[in-house]
Amino acid sequence: MNKPLKQHLIDPEICIRCYTCEMTCPIGAITHDDNNVVVDAAQCNFCMDCIPVCPTGSIDEWRIVNEPYSLDEQFGWSELPPQEEIAADGNGADTSIEAFDDAIAALLAEAHQGAGGKAKAPASAAKPSINLYNLAKPAEATVTGNFRLTSEAGDNDVRHIILDFGATPFPVLEGQSIGIIPPGTDDKGEAHLPRLYSVSSPRDGERPNYNNVSLTVKREPGGVCSNHVCDLKPGDTVKVTGPFGSTFLLPSDPDAHLMMICTGTGSAPFRAFTMRRQRENPRLQDTMSLYFGARTPEDLPYFGPLKKVPETFMKKVFAFSRQPESPKHYVQDKLRENADDVAALMRNANGYIYICGLKAMEHGVEEALSDIARSAGLTWTEVRDTMREDGRYHVETY
Amino acid sequence: MLDLINVSYDTQIPNNVRLSSDKRVLKALEKWHPGYINWWNDLIPDNFQQSLVYLRTAVSVDPKGWAKFDYVKMPEYRWGVLLAPQVEDRTIPCGEHAGEAAWQEVPGEYRAMLRRLIVIQGDTEPASVEQQRFLGKTAPSLYDMRNLFQVNVEEGRHLWAMVYLLHKYFGRDGREEADDLLRRSSGSEEAPRMLGAFNEETPDWLSFFMFTYFTDRDGKMQLESLAQSGFDPLSRTCRFMLTEEAHHMFVGETGVGRTIQATCEAMAKAGIEDPYDTDAIRALGVIDLPTIQKKLNLHYTLSLDLFGQEVSTNAANAFNAGIKGRYMESRIDDDHKLHGDTYEVWDFEDGKLVRKEVPALTAINMRLRDDYTRDASGGVGRWNKIIEKAGIDFQMKLPHESFNRKIGVFADKLFDPDGTLVSGADYDAGLPNWLPTKADGDFIQSLMVPVYEPGQYASWIAPPKVGIDNKPGDFEYVKLHMA
Numbered sequence: 001m002n003k004p005l006k007q008h009l010i011d012p013e014i015c016i017r018c019y020t021c022e023m024t025c026p027i028g029a030i031t032h033d034d035n036n037v038v039v040d041a042a043q044c045n046f047c048m049d050c051i052p053v054c055p056t057g058s059i060d061e062w063r064i065v066n067e068p069y070s071l072d073e074q075f076g077w078s079e080l081p082p083q084e085e086i087a088a089d090g091n092g093a094d095t096s097i098e099a100f101d102d103a104i105a106a107l108l109a110e111a112h113q114g115a116g117g118k119a120k121a122p123a124s125a126a127k128p129s130i131n132l133y134n135l136a137k138p139a140e141a142t143v144t145g146n147f148r149l150t151s152e153a154g155d156n157d158v159r160h161i162i163l164d165f166g167a168t169p170f171p172v173l174e175g176q177s178i179g180i181i182p183p184g185t186d187d188k189g190e191a192h193l194p195r196l197y198s199v200s201s202p203r204d205g206e207r208p209n210y211n212n213v214s215l216t217v218k219r220e221p222g223g224v225c226s227n228h229v230c231d232l233k234p235g236d237t238v239k240v241t242g243p244f245g246s247t248f249l250l251p252s253d254p255d256a257h258l259m260m261i262c263t264g265t266g267s268a269p270f271r272a273f274t275m276r277r278q279r280e281n282p283r284l285q286d287t288m289s290l291y292f293g294a295r296t297p298e299d300l301p302y303f304g305p306l307k308k309v310p311e312t313f314m315k316k317v318f319a320f321s322r323q324p325e326s327p328k329h330y331v332q333d334k335l336r337e338n339a340d341d342v343a344a345l346m347r348n349a350n351g352y353i354y355i356c357g358l359k360a361m362e363h364g365v366e367e368a369l370s371d372i373a374r375s376a377g378l379t380w381t382e383v384r385d386t387m388r389e390d391g392r393y394h395v396e397t398y
Numbered sequence: 399m400l401d402l403i404n405v406s407y408d409t410q411i412p413n414n415v416r417l418s419s420d421k422r423v424l425k426a427l428e429k430w431h432p433g434y435i436n437w438w439n440d441l442i443p444d445n446f447q448q449s450l451v452y453l454r455t456a457v458s459v460d461p462k463g464w465a466k467f468d469y470v471k472m473p474e475y476r477w478g479v480l481l482a483p484q485v486e487d488r489t490i491p492c493g494e495h496a497g498e499a500a501w502q503e504v505p506g507e508y509r510a511m512l513r514r515l516i517v518i519q520g521d522t523e524p525a526s527v528e529q530q531r532f533l534g535k536t537a538p539s540l541y542d543m544r545n546l547f548q549v550n551v552e553e554g555r556h557l558w559a560m561v562y563l564l565h566k567y568f569g570r571d572g573r574e575e576a577d578d579l580l581r582r583s584s585g586s587e588e589a590p591r592m593l594g595a596f597n598e599e600t601p602d603w604l605s606f607f608m609f610t611y612f613t614d615r616d617g618k619m620q621l622e623s624l625a626q627s628g629f630d631p632l633s634r635t636c637r638f639m640l641t642e643e644a645h646h647m648f649v650g651e652t653g654v655g656r657t658i659q660a661t662c663e664a665m666a667k668a669g670i671e672d673p674y675d676t677d678a679i680r681a682l683g684v685i686d687l688p689t690i691q692k693k694l695n696l697h698y699t700l701s702l703d704l705f706g707q708e709v710s711t712n713a714a715n716a717f718n719a720g721i722k723g724r725y726m727e728s729r730i731d732d733d734h735k736l737h738g739d740t741y742e743v744w745d746f747e748d749g750k751l752v753r754k755e756v757p758a759l760t761a762i763n764m765r766l767r768d769d770y771t772r773d774a775s776g777g778v779g780r781w782n783k784i785i786e787k788a789g790i791d792f793q794m795k796l797p798h799e800s801f802n803r804k805i806g807v808f809a810d811k812l813f814d815p816d817g818t819l820v821s822g823a824d825y826d827a828g829l830p831n832w833l834p835t836k837a838d839g840d841f842i843q844s845l846m847v848p849v850y851e852p853g854q855y856a857s858w859i860a861p862p863k864v865g866i867d868n869k870p871g872d873f874e875y876v877k878l879h880m881a
Contacts, residue, residue: 014863016651017776018644024461034776049461053641055648057864078783127868167412167458169466209468252870 014058041068114395122251151298174272179241200268266357332368343376412478448879490628493720520560525596528584536846538856544875608697611650626723662788683857
């Protein structure tokens with residue numbers, strides 16, 4: 001039984017043989033002959049130290065392989081071999097690498113399962129950095145803000161947390177997640193594994209050109225990490241891993257039409273998407289819509305700021321399920337109410353659908369999309385598979 | 399008030415040498431700093447100074463901190479003093495002190511020699527910025543403009559690195575030398591830069607790419623040997639500079655490669671197979687391969703002269719003192735003292751070139767030059783792959799090292815690019831085919847039109863395969879300030 005492996009490779013067509021990576025590698029996993037500079041798959045531990053020092057970008061190449069390419073094979077290359085087809089055997093073998101930590105990769109694979117197949121990044125998305133920091137070598141961030149987003153009266157405590165990385169580079173794209181390592185140990189006396197949180201700020205920072213990110217975190221009763229994060233005070237430091245995720249990303253193409261469907265803290269990536277587009281292309285019109293479900297307006301994170309986003313920039317549809325004296329509304333109901341818009345997006349070759357929130361929402365939303373497709377004379381599974389293969393259908397639920 | 403300035407100044411300069419607690423050096427650098435800023439501001443045309451350039455800035459020396467990309471106005475670039483981390487128990491790697499603990503202070507007996515090496519290295523850094531000062535005006539793309547400015551600010555940082563060493567370890571002499579580094583100027587009549595190749599203007603972008611490929615590679619080899627120095631602060635400084643120098647190699651290699659690529663693509667599109675069909679090829683708005691070869695001949699041979707005499711007692715002394723090692727000294731398997739070893743060098747006897755064994759200690763320059771030639775030939779091979787892929791029958795090659803030399807055993811003698819001694823008449827006849835002529839220069843100059851649209855490239859150069867910092871093809875690498 002060969003478990004498919006991620007192998008780190010160097011593109012010989014782009015590498016200039018400066019050997020900076022070789023000098024940098026702390027464990028001597030990189031070597032060269034007269035022809036090529038190569039990485040020894042048996043040694044490389046994905047510490048990623050070689051990635052930023054490479055002047056060419058040739059070092060950032062990865063292949064999923066059943067059997068790693070040997071040093072001799074790599075020495076003989078004049079170009080990289082194409083990615084071979086690796087049978088998807090339910091093993092999570094995936095050519096778009098979301099994370100190098102197996103545990104995190106498994107988490108993300110599970111979160112993306114709802115897409116009905118192998119997730120693919122939008123073609124025009126920026127190339128994400130992943131796994132720059134791991135459990136063995138986490139980054140340290142300082143808390144610079146912690147604000148409650150939901151009303152003090154309710155029992156639903158969702159918080160907006162701002163983390164500053166100072167001089168530590170932490171490039172993260174909208175839609176990516178970071179891991180937070182809770183302090184202390186579990187009942188076996190081992191350090192806690194990181195918990196994943198999707199960033200809710202755009203790539204240039206919660207504040208433009210600050211090296212900071214924001215998270216949207218809900219306090220879970222008894223949750224080791226969420227309570228730790230929700231209790232953080234400005235000045236506290238946290239250990240962070242990541243960034244993770246390489247498919248649930250924003251297309252750079254300003255003509256892309258985005259439909260975003262979320263509940264609760266599932267809004268985090270969409271806040272990031274919206275802010276990115278507002279900063280990049282503030283004059284865009286009618287290219288974004290948001291379907292956002294919560295129990296009440298007081299429970300809906302970012303309700304205030306969201307209302308200030310012009311309808312022309314982003315159409316906002318809220319669904320509240322616990323409004324007094326009003327029937328229960330869920331996001332799927334709102335999708336059906338806007339069936340024409342949804343069907344138009346399915347037909348649009350530049351249309352993107354993103355779903356993010358609790359696993360529980362998946363079924364209802366999928367059913368609504370399926371019905372809308374049928375009424376429009378389309379077959380949902382076909383539409384979905386085409387969009388997904390095209391990097392235009394994304395599900396992240398947990 | 400003064401304290402305030404100190405604080406902001408100190409945080410302005412990323413440094414890992416505890417500048418804030420080293421008041422003497424901090425004060426000396428503060429005195430030097432305004433002169434540096436004036437030098438920079440007078441040098442680069444103002445609209446570029448005001449433009450936002452997507453630059454890489456080193457904020458620390460560990461692999462994750464030294465390549466932070468962001469838009470910066472060049473005068474606000476955070477020039478810093480960064481040394482590679484100190485290796486514990488490092489020993490002097492070569493010469494008569496080999497194996498002793500590396501010096502953390504300047505050894506008195508080698509003070510003059512060390513200072514001279516640092517000054518020569520330091521002199522080349524601002525010189526190249528001076529040589530390239532006007533190239534922004536004819537940048538073939540914003541991508542290339544960004545690369546030029548990245549090279550420029552890092553050469554500026556390398557000057558800082560050398561100036562720091564002068565201030566920190568050489569007292570008053572060091573301060574005077576640091577001032578002189580800003581007083582001398584490339585091509586100046588009264589105070590030229592110290593090395594010949596650094597007084598020539600860089601007239602066009604192909605020259606810039608050839609310069610970064612060949613001449614900066616000499617710089618890289620010199621840094622490699624200084625990184626082996628027994629004087630630990632110099633070694634640490636140079637080790638960190640080498641990571642930045644790799645970017646300059648990259649700009650040169652890919653710049654020439656993309657020029658060749660554009661030529662090959664244009665020839666294929668026009669159905670031209672003969673690489674010597676010069677007029678037809680030039681009419682396509684690209685540079686014909688033989689002209690690129692001539693530029694290569696020029697820059698390679700000028701750069702060889704930078705290695706000095708083949709047999710040199712100065713070089714022997716520096717090695718023996720443990721001040722300057724060989725390329726990859728720590729990976730060479732010998733006694734690192736070279737007593738009794740020999741090395742083969744060129745010599746000229748009875749009107750003929752001969753190979754001759756000389757004491758290895760005296761042949762340090764030659765050895766470094768051989769390492770350089772080996773290193774430089776790699777990229778030439780990769781350029782040839784581009785030509786081969788396009789199916790054009792032409793090969794770039796390094797000329798023989800005797801061709802067009804002004805220093806060493808080959809100086810004042812006439813060799814053709816194959817290394818054959820030729821008569822004056824034959825040399826004059828061959829020269830237009832070997833080195834760029836004025837007409838070649840004029841033609842290249844005619845192609846030097848600026849292209850400032852994101853994602854667009856001048857006709858004579860192909861787009862890069864990969865963007866800087868993984869940016870997409872139409873990324874606006876420089877947000878130009880339009881006055």
